[in-house]
Amino acid sequence: xxxxxxxxxxxxxxxxxxxxxxxxxxxxxxxxxxxxxxxxxxxxxxxxxxxxxxxxxxxxxxxxxxxxxxxxxxxxxxxxxxxxxxxxxxxxxxxxxxxxxxxxxxxxxxxxxxxxxxxxxxxxxxxxxxxxxxxxxxxxxxxxxxxxxxxxxxxxxxxxxxxxxxxxxxxxxxxxxxxxxxxxxxxxxxxxxxxxxxxxxxxxxxxxxxxxxxxxxxxxxxxxxxxxxxxxxxxxxxxxxx
Amino acid sequence: xxxxxxxxxxxxxxxxxxxxxxxxxxxxxxxxxxxxxxxxxxxxxxxxxxxxxxxxxxxxxxxxxxxxxxxxxxxxxxxxxxxxxxxxxxxxxxxxxxxxxxxxxxxxxxxxxxxxxxxxxxxxxxxxxxxxxxxxxxxxxxxxxxxxxxxxxxxxxxxxxxxxxxxxxxxxxxxxxxxxxxxxxxxxxxxxxxxxxxxxxxxxxxxxxxxxxxxxxxxxxxxxxxxxxxxxxxxxxxxxxxxxxxxxxxxxxxxxxxxxxx
Numbered sequence: 001x002x003x004x005x006x007x008x009x010x011x012x013x014x015x016x017x018x019x020x021x022x023x024x025x026x027x028x029x030x031x032x033x034x035x036x037x038x039x040x041x042x043x044x045x046x047x048x049x050x051x052x053x054x055x056x057x058x059x060x061x062x063x064x065x066x067x068x069x070x071x072x073x074x075x076x077x078x079x080x081x082x083x084x085x086x087x088x089x090x091x092x093x094x095x096x097x098x099x100x101x102x103x104x105x106x107x108x109x110x111x112x113x114x115x116x117x118x119x120x121x122x123x124x125x126x127x128x129x130x131x132x133x134x135x136x137x138x139x140x141x142x143x144x145x146x147x148x149x150x151x152x153x154x155x156x157x158x159x160x161x162x163x164x165x166x167x168x169x170x171x172x173x174x175x176x177x178x179x180x181x182x183x184x185x186x187x188x189x190x191x192x193x194x195x196x197x198x199x200x201x202x203x204x205x206x207x208x209x210x211x212x213x214x215x216x217x218x219x220x221x222x223x224x225x226x227x228x229x230x231x232x233x234x235x236x237x238x239x240x241x242x
Numbered sequence: 243x244x245x246x247x248x249x250x251x252x253x254x255x256x257x258x259x260x261x262x263x264x265x266x267x268x269x270x271x272x273x274x275x276x277x278x279x280x281x282x283x284x285x286x287x288x289x290x291x292x293x294x295x296x297x298x299x300x301x302x303x304x305x306x307x308x309x310x311x312x313x314x315x316x317x318x319x320x321x322x323x324x325x326x327x328x329x330x331x332x333x334x335x336x337x338x339x340x341x342x343x344x345x346x347x348x349x350x351x352x353x354x355x356x357x358x359x360x361x362x363x364x365x366x367x368x369x370x371x372x373x374x375x376x377x378x379x380x381x382x383x384x385x386x387x388x389x390x391x392x393x394x395x396x397x398x399x400x401x402x403x404x405x406x407x408x409x410x411x412x413x414x415x416x417x418x419x420x421x422x423x424x425x426x427x428x429x430x431x432x433x434x435x436x437x438x439x440x441x442x443x444x445x446x447x448x449x450x451x452x453x454x455x456x457x458x459x460x461x462x463x464x465x466x467x468x469x470x471x472x473x474x475x476x477x478x479x480x481x482x483x484x485x486x487x488x489x490x491x492x493x494x495x496x497x498x499x500x501x502x503x504x
Binding site: 070106 | 387389390397398400404405407448453454457
């Protein structure tokens with residue numbers, strides 16, 4: 001369970017998040033929605049310890065989040081991975097990165113780690129790409145490789161930051177089908193998304209964020225008024241795409 | 243017999259120097275910090291001047307100075323939100339200025355500037371040779387033991403930290419070793435040429451092989467060949483050794499470009 005209390009965050013003295021109080025239960029498929037600049041990525045990065053908490057608190061399973069994160073692996077698919085396309089890594093190397101922390105300083109990967117990485121790649125249907133260099137992967141392939149990296153440590157939490165951003169529409173359906181299966185297997189999934197139509201089919205808990213929290217409910221309780229309150233004018237632009 | 247051991251010393255110095263720099267070069271290239279190597283070698287100039295003026299051990303004083311400045315650059319970039327490239331350029335110029343002033347103060351001393359700028363393997367004594375040999379071994383051990391950490395640190399240091407790798411620790415060891423490589427190689431390779439040897443072997447290797455572990459091995463072989471070839475060339479034609487080695491490394495780089503095309 002992830003509990004956020006009184007969370008505020010500023011960047012260059014501009015408020016990004018204000019008074020966020022939120023409880024995410026285990027086993028949910030959580031979608032965080034909101035317009036651009038609503039603070040969605042910031043919220044995830046704060047939970048994951050990628051940004052320092054300025055005020056308020058975050059706890060995971062009853063522990064301060066940084067303590068929990070030091071002791072446990074966590075699955076995370078970033079919105080965009082910064083890397084050099086010519087970097088001499090294979091897809092398998094990138095998935096193994098997910099196990100680097102548990103292997104220990106100065107210790108090499110063993111066959112058992114490679115087997116686990118390949119199994120995670122099978123789950124995301126990238127097993128055949130293991131020996132391919134990362135620069136040779138398509139956007140969708142890379143994303144499924146990065147998802148395998150997020151899964152390989154078998155964390156109970158899986159965070160995704162706009163996973164649909166770099167994949168085309170049929171790819172998105174497959175991707176969310178995959179997430180649905182992982183959710184069925186017991187993973188708690190927390191994803192940021194713009195794609196309301198896809199999300200409402202899959203998620204069980206919706207968080208509407210626009211600097212402040214506008215709603216956090218089981219999906220069926222969210223109505224169009226709440227969505228409109230979160231997105232304001234932006235909601236029309238989104239619906240035009242369909 | 244004396245001439246023979248003198249020659250052997252110089253050859254081994256060229257070989258150890260080139261190979262130890264080459265072992266580091268793939269990581270310097272991948273992390274795109276070749277400018278840092280360049281800057282640290284120039285910053286070393288002020289360290290040399292301080293050592294000469296105060297009569298301190300040249301290598302140790304210079305090393306301490308370069309490490310201190312490289313940590314200061316990191317600190318300023320992180321804590322004071324200074325642009326790292328600007329900070330490095332400022333320290334580079336200021337160190338050169340400080341070095342020139344200090345050298346001018348020590349007028350009685352006949353300072354062979356050229357040998358520090360371009361290196362001179364003929365000045366390398368047996369204690370320097372030991373240092374070079376040990377440095378090469380330390381480099382090799384560092385890369386073999388922390389290969390995984392260096393690999394992911396070079397790939398993306400933020401994600402490496404996220405996956406619980408001790409990024410700061412490894413990065414600090416990396417920077418200190420980089421500084422040590424530059425300072426200890428200064429006598430043999432020179433301020434100007436040391437940074438070329440931190441880039442060229444890896445640039446050549448990445449044209450020939452794709453995997454990082456192979457690139458480290460190929461870099462070392464390329465640098466070893468260039469060192470032996472460049473040394474022989476400079477001996478026969480009575481040319482400066484460091485410059486000959488760098489030119490030969492460049493020729494090998496051109497050759498690798500042609501091979502890559504095919």
